[in-house]
Amino acid sequence: NTAVSGLIAYRSAITTTSNNITNVNTDGYSRQRTILETRPVEITPAGWIGTGVDVARIERLSSQFELDQINLFQSSLNRLETLGDLSARIDDIVADPSSNLTTALDSFFSAVNDVANDPTSIAPRQVLLSEGEVLMERFNFLAGQMNQLDQEVDSRLSYVVNDINALANNIANVNDSIVRSLSLATTPPSDLLDQRDLLLKELSSKVSVNAVEQANGAVNVFVGTGQLLVSSGTTFKLEVGNDETQPDRFSVFINTGFSSSDIKENLSGGEIGGL
DSSP: OHHHHHHHHHHHHHHHHHHHHHHOOOOTOOOOEEEEOOOEEEEEEEEEEOOEEEEEEEOOOOHHHHHHHHHHHHHHHHHHHHHHHHHHHHHHHHOOOOHHHHHHHHHHHHHHHHHHTTTTTTTHHHHHHHHHHHHHHHHHHHHHHHHHHHHHHHHHHHHHHHHHHHHHHHHHHHHEEEEHTTTTSSOOHHHHHHHHHHHHHOOOOOOOOOEEEEESEEEEEEEEEEEEEEETTTOOOEEEOOOOSSSEEEEEEESSSEEEOGGGGGGGGHHHHHH
């Protein structure tokens, strides 16, 4: 039986290694290892004697600190990328010599100066009127570009909020699966933990995230400055609606089932923070 226990234990170890190899390109997969322990010893007339080896557990090699750091920097990266992209587009609009205000304003006030120097001449007046129309068109063009960008931001905000709600629901479902698995075994399946960590990483790309593990194996997920989004198997839905102080702009609300609160100013990080 001692030899057989060794064969069985190392068959499990080989299976674990094979699983690691086959999942080398699986997104979110955490490497696993087989932890072995000695079987209970037996007493003999000659003394205590070993009886072989058993598989104690299959251990998932994952650092919670590293995962938290990845989520933190993922959130910061996506916020800066989104902000950088939108800022660059604004810069393109206002810095283009053919469309910015500086050129039109310079020409307009130059025409005003010419009229002031020769108020009785018809030609400078006509030039001033023409430059005034150019300046008006430039203001309208820039306003149109800014309004278009503004509408795009609001539209993207709606999509991001929908993505956040979908991810929150998935995390809550995985939480339930982990809690159920812990009622059947002392440790949850590694694939469920990998799945949840991958969902949290994706969520952190949308908004800053803080996940706190509970005694039952589930995690509570907080976004922004501490707004509860997922509590074990329950989610609190984010919604997009008109800002109370700026009705033409969108804001983000959280619906607790009893009330809805504006939390736009509390949200940071991720794509939603950049928007």
